[in-house]
Amino acid sequence: MRLALTLLLTLLLAPSHAGIRSYQANLDNAEWQLAEATPLRCELRHQIPGFGSARFISDASKQLNLRFSLQMLRKPDAATPVLLKSVPPAWRPGHSTLPITELTFYRQFDGELGKQDAWLMLNELERGMQPTFYYQDWQDKQTVEVGLSSVKFAPRFVEFSACLDQLLPYGFDDIAFTVLHHDKYGELTAHSLQQLQRVVNYLSLDPLLEVVLMDFYTDAYGTESTNNALTRQQAQSLKEKLIANGIPEQRITATAHGEKRHVAGNDSEFGRQLNRRVVMRIEPF
Numbered sequence: 001m002r003l004a005l006t007l008l009l010t011l012l013l014a015p016s017h018a019g020i021r022s023y024q025a026n027l028d029n030a031e032w033q034l035a036e037a038t039p040l041r042c043e044l045r046h047q048i049p050g051f052g053s054a055r056f057i058s059d060a061s062k063q064l065n066l067r068f069s070l071q072m073l074r075k076p077d078a079a080t081p082v083l084l085k086s087v088p089p090a091w092r093p094g095h096s097t098l099p100i101t102e103l104t105f106y107r108q109f110d111g112e113l114g115k116q117d118a119w120l121m122l123n124e125l126e127r128g129m130q131p132t133f134y135y136q137d138w139q140d141k142q143t144v145e146v147g148l149s150s151v152k153f154a155p156r157f158v159e160f161s162a163c164l165d166q167l168l169p170y171g172f173d174d175i176a177f178t179v180l181h182h183d184k185y186g187e188l189t190a191h192s193l194q195q196l197q198r199v200v201n202y203l204s205l206d207p208l209l210e211v212v213l214m215d216f217y218t219d220a221y222g223t224e225s226t227n228n229a230l231t232r233q234q235a236q237s238l239k240e241k242l243i244a245n246g247i248p249e250q251r252i253t254a255t256a257h258g259e260k261r262h263v264a265g266n267d268s269e270f271g272r273q274l275n276r277r278v279v280m281r282i283e284p285f
Contacts, residue, residue, distance in 0.1 A: 023051035024147035032156035042163035070111035219272035231256035
């Protein structure tokens with residue numbers, strides 16, 4: 001299958017093949033933009049006149065991640081084999097064209113590449129080369145080439161790299177469901193305080209997280225009325241903390257359950273520790 005794809009693309013891109021349709025910014029209109037630079041996301045964007053845009057995106061996560069999206073004004077109407085090469089610009093004669101990868105454009109989807117190939121593209125752009133996609137148009141069968149210009153890339157890449165360094169070392173999936181634990185007096189443990197701070201940091205940066213649901217539980221230590229009062233006090237205190245960190249009150253729901261809904265027995269300290277908990281759920285807009 002891979003050999004067949006390579007042979008097909010070789011025939012398409014042979015010098016004798018006429019009618020290549022080319023899309024690429026020139027020296028006058030080439031621009032790179034740091035379109036987003038927050039602790040949650042970094043996006044480096046390049047407009048391709050008449051075609052669409054190229055975007056390198058990295059999100060806050062436990063691991064460094066990167067993806068590339070070739071966003072097309074006119075998306076494919078059929079699965080299309082594509083060859084991606086690193087091509088020297090006209091003002092750099094003597095440099096060789098190098099293959100980067102083979103991929104497929106899928107029907108009604110933008111072109112997507114994962115971390116390894118996206119980094120290869122950035123590396124080629126950094127050394128002044130032009131990553132270029134080649135494929136056969138799904139309508140008129142004409143060969144199409146779509147190139148990313150390296151003009152004005154270097155300063156924006158420095159900014160993009162600095163943004164990557166400032167991304168939070170955790171993402172939405174790491175805070176969407178969080179269980180905190182507290183002692184019998186209602187004070188959060190040291191580890192839970194650290195977890196809570198991560199949640200607060202993320203919430204303060206993402207206005208699209210619409211709902212914060214918090215449920216407060218304790219063990220059967222003490223009387224039922226005392227435990228109800230303890231979790232009510234916790235609910236009010238934590239809600240105020242979120243509001244003080246810029247989270248709108250209408251986005252927060254805090255419910256005190258007292259000593260109900262135990263997840264472990266109360267006849268051991270270990271079981272009581274598990275029951276003394278705050279369950280936080282974050283829902284996107």
